[in-house]
Amino acid sequence: MSDVVLDLRGVNVFYGASHILFDMGFQARRGRTLALLGRNGAGKSTTMKAIMGVAPARSGEIHYAGSRIDGQAPHAIARRGIGLVPEDRQVFSRHSVDDNLRIAAKPGADGQTRWTMDNIYDAFPILAKMRGRAAGMMSGGEQQLLSMARCLMGNPDLILLDEPSEGLAPIIVQEIGRLIRSLRSTGVTIVLAEQNMHFCLGISDDAVVIDKGQIVYRGTIETLKADKDITGRYLAI
Template sequence: MTDLLRAEGLSAFYGASQILFDVDLALQEKRTLALLGRNGAGKSTTMKALAGVVPARHGRIFFGGRDITRAPPHTRAQLGLAYVPEDRQVFPEHTVEDNLLIAAKSGPDGRRDWTLPRIWDTFPLLTKLRSRQAGRLSGGEQQLLVIARALMGNPLVLLLDEPSEGLAPIVVATIGKVLRELGASGATILLAEQNMHFCLRIAEEAVVIDKGKVVHRQDTAGLAGNDDIRRRYLAM
């Protein structure tokens, strides 16, 4: 399979503090890859660096074979890279439907597979809330909304940062079901999480990060039985 998104030797800083150290990862087309690690391991910084929110100090990032290392975030979005940050960032005074329509556009290849009718079918809970202000939604409802809003841009890759964080188990199960359905339909997803059990049911492969360095790579079926790696890097 083709690597749709690839980072090589990626290093990133916040001020004088280095957060990422020579991170390598590859996301293949139509696959779901989990980026796993404890809180503070460097997952969110990796996602921000891929999205262009945090500049890469060293290394290179390729998207669809194109070097996007110095490309600004809006250019990466136009190329089909959709980033859903961990703090959700809805437009609180706008309705659910308005939040979706704001993001509606054709994909970089001209496709418009994701439309409002398909969103309502995929996210039935949002259908009931379409006229509600986004700021009045629960955390779980907002998380579903920002995932749906990202899809309205018809992206080639979804970067999802901690989509299960702080949510009730029933909401986490709903989000997991949606992501499994997206994967089954051919979506390409990079999922950053510290909830390993959530990811094992969604992703085919996993990269484990610790203290800003990639320390392990394995398919999720193998990781489920790898007690040593789970204990050293993923136990809470």
Template sequence: MSGTTILSVEDLDVFYGASKILFGVGLAVEKGRTLALLGRNGAGKSTTLKAIAGVAPPRRGRVRLGTRELAGARPDAIARAGIGYVPEDRQVFPMHSVEDNLLIGAKAGPAGQDHWTLQTVYASFPILAGMKERRAGLMSGGEQQMLTIARTLMGNPEILLLDEPSEGLAPIIVQAIGELIRKLRAMGVTIVLAEQNMHFCLGISEDAAVIDKGHIVYRDTIQGLRANTEVTRRYLAL
């Protein structure tokens, strides 16, 4: 990697009550690239994204978006600074329409950018354009996943955090989510993707980090990880 670092995470410690979950986690994400954060269930992937987004505030460490320090800031301030977080459990507003869900997330980006509007979202997510009046609670799991990604993009973030976007979805929907992420990557969107499924990440990520028991244990390109059978067997094999 040799580009401009947009997100820098250093020495993050996170606790849930008295239990320490993350131990000095560090990551660097380059602008316009996709980083896959891989690990088994319970390894600390979701907690890492929650710590970056301010949902699980770190006890120690730094989170910088560009030159701005965000560790310890409130989640709404972190969102306004340019970090878009798509949670694992989707969290749509079930009684509201698809379009209302999108409008709830609408805001200009930290530099006033407004690329993502209803028009550009519907152009990039045509499935949502065809169900704009449908209540979000009546959508399938895959449709809700697309809606939550689109709603987050409506906030015009600098970087997109995706927590387990393929989990619990049918293979054909996982394929559609993968195509969507590839499309976003081609548009220059910077993405951190927390996943258990390395094979899902192979065609959509350039860089990889592996987390195990709250520690980052490996960093490389995704192809370097694919070739490292010792790391994949030790930390990713089911």
């Protein structure tokens, strides 16, 4: 069986008349973490929205776990086992941490429940201390952790993380890095959108760099790190 979990082929996305993604093509492999890197406005979030069916591809194909998902509705794509942690986090601010997690609970695409409230709180000790707190009263970093925990409550096999470290204090960024590493060791596949390559080192295996909606690098993150031409030209260092 192929270890390719996610396969984008020649994907083009438009917002109205604006052409945003140009023939986007890359693959994510089972159990690995792929860093989707690029500057502000490069098209990282749009790529994730295209995968989720929120910004549908006008042409090209998106395959997940061996079948085509482009053209399907976002809820149907989510039900196949893809979880998105969006850049704006989207927690229910008036609900408690506990309720936010409970609302998000559902079995995975295989019918299994790997994540329960108990093991989520074990994995997220910071959240365990604030079960009763309204999400809207939490810091940005705590909300980011809650958003990740909510995603896991849906037992996804592929997790799309959109700039989880953006704008957060170093201590929370470290915690998020630790969580991503431990998630990777559970065998899930992760696509991690980031502007910051350094955050991805030691967390990611593979890397794709995009610029103005086009792929400018595909390879391992280690090879990317050594490529001063690409990192200098397309990433903010």
